[in-house]
Amino acid sequence: MDHTRSIATMLRHWAHTHPDSPGVSVDGVADHTFASWLEASSRLAAGLRGVGVGPGDRIGFIGKSAVVWAEAFAAASLLRAAAAPLNWRLSPAETAEILADADVAALITEAEFLPLTGRPASDDGRVRLILPDGSEHDYAQFVSSHEAGDDWPEPEPEPEPEDIALLLYTSGTSGTPKGVELPNRAIEANITSPFPVDLTVGDVVMVPAPTFHLSGTGWLYSALSRGAASLFVFDIRPEAVLDVLADGRVTYAITVPAIVQALVQHPTARSRTYPSLRTLIYGGSPMSPSLADAAHEVFDCDLVQGYGLTETCGPITCLSDEDHRRGGARLASAGRAIAGVELGVFDPATGERCATGEVGEVWARTPTIMAGYRNRPQEVRAVLHEDGWFRTGDAGCLDEDGYLFLRDRVKDMIVSGGENVYPVEVENVLTAHPAVRDAAVIGVPDERWGETVKALVVTGERTPDAHELIEFCRERLAHFKCPTSVDVVDSLPRNPTGKLMKRELRAPYWAGRARGIA
Incomplete structure (x- = not known):
């Protein structure tokens, strides 16, 4: 092409x-x-x-x-x-x-x-x-x-x-x-690589993501490459989305499991038909077996999950509809590497490849990798090796058939409603408050957003309430980065070098969940 x-x-x-x-x-x-x-x-x-x-x-x-x-x-x-x-x-x-x-x-x-x-x-x-x-x-x-x-x-x-x-x-x-x-x-490699979505002239892709995200602009150029149309929808209330899906225009829809859950639970969802919808494509988190079954039943379409990063210019793994219909433990995975992508799990400290089932840092080697970070050569060298391997910063493991299971974030980044939040930025703002001596920010489960920002703070002589600290952050940061809850604690766990032990802080909130990140 x-x-x-x-x-x-x-x-x-x-x-x-x-x-x-x-x-x-x-x-x-x-x-x-x-x-x-x-x-x-x-x-x-x-x-x-x-x-x-x-x-x-x-x-x-x-x-x-x-x-x-x-x-x-x-x-x-x-x-x-x-x-x-x-x-x-x-x-x-x-x-x-x-x-x-x-x-x-x-x-x-x-x-x-x-x-x-x-x-x-x-x-x-x-x-x-x-x-x-x-x-x-x-x-x-x-x-x-x-x-x-x-x-x-x-x-x-x-x-x-x-x-x-x-x-x-x-x-x-x-x-x-x-x-x-x-x-x-990178864009050409992305749009010409095989992916189980057969877009063609006359197809319409419903895109609810903003253009400053790869999930928004990426689907714009993916549709364009095949002569399909991109339909951007910003009213994501369940009744509004169902109206669009039912009117017969949309053949493919981009979504996240939280939205799918809201759609299938809507009282009118099962009384409608969706005559043109062929595939729901989602990312951000796995879909439970019960939700996958409900989505198949309500929409009578395929389900496909993709996992990728901005730096990879799109998806690097895919969980196919066949995998969804088969069910089982692999529904908690992000699928397998798509054609043209070499996937590996490595010890982040030694660079040695991990054994099957062993958790390490996920690396990818693919022609879709970015050229670099603008004006940041040191950060490029830290994540992009001379031999082409890119360090994703995500921790996970591969099973014997190459299915990728994501377990944690090496870099502690929080993804809330599709927005990336780096905790240190929020922690720096919190510790600038005169009453806060120490702060830690983590992502905790949230039914609507996948995960949301939570702050744990150590205070001094005066203890401000949660509202005061949240408003303090909102005056200095975009609202999606700000804590939605704040706990005051006596101390924060740190290792001998003083580094916050984020995994220990997150563990109680993610206990019993198949995936430790959203």
Whole structure:
């Protein structure tokens, strides 16, 4: 599939062969066919090229509209620039840190998120484009005022495999954001690798994830590569999701087990039919046998689980529908390595391969691995070996048939509702409170979010209540990073070197569960 070498070549291919097929939409808000998507992206790219944006630059986006993001993503590819979607849930200080690291040449932002960029708030609903000279423009007017020209939308020169196409920010080992650089060759390897989801022209993938997550943008380019449409849905109330699944548009749906549980328990779920739905694709945690049975019964479709990381540009393991229907202990696994992925479990200290069933750090070797972390060569060397092995930071084991069972996080990262939270960042804020002497942050089970943030604190002469400490965090961090509960304790367990013993703190909350992380 030669058209898969970049986002621009994919979009150009489908705009020429299936111009009127649906390409991307936000449910009930905006949409593009492949042809209209290409036209908008080409106009945007032409305008940006006219002000000096070109190969190697970065184009930022802060917003909820996947349609505007799709225009920016393809325009960046036409320019051989990288597209960088930013998390609109962050604080202004966190956003400023990322913008400084990304050094964007142009920034597209929705009106409500202007304060994140240090600009005055606006309630006019208009998307803004901030150009390299700092000038602010109405995005829609900028796009419509430029013509693509006769030589567009051909990228000049042609995209190269190592061009960075996508820059996604995720938490680092220090708790500060780090930019994962995904090149064209990684995206192409991802979309051309076999995966038990046979997307084709006319299919519609329901995507409930925001674009600043790989689970959102990854499915956008996966669908695009095969001529399928991406339908972004942000109202994830069970009745709203069931309405979308029942109306006959959706053939594949991306979800998490907590959402599936809410769907099958909804009083109208079993009285409806879902005429086009073929597969529910989920991740984040395993699905219980009873839930898998209920999902098969209610939706009459296949179930597929995927496990991957931003750094791997998508899934590296898969639990197939056949595995789900077979049931048994392997439903607690993340499945087996997909074709093209070499998976291993190694002792994180010695680098020696672990025996079957022995827990160690999960490593992967695959052509989908990132190019690196932007401006962080030391962190790249810590996780990416010269021989191609990538250290995931997750702990697990492989059984005799190659099924991967995840047990813990080597890096202690918490994943709450699909958002990554690194405890040290929250701990640093808590210990800045004048009444807190020591703090530990862990992830504990949560029925809705998979896991949620819990803080354990040692206080001084005054003991603040939980509400005060949570509000203190919320003034300084994105809300999804903040504790939802706080316990005051006399002391925190530390080893002789002073390191917090997080496993000991988590153990009571995860006792009796098949997987020690969500």
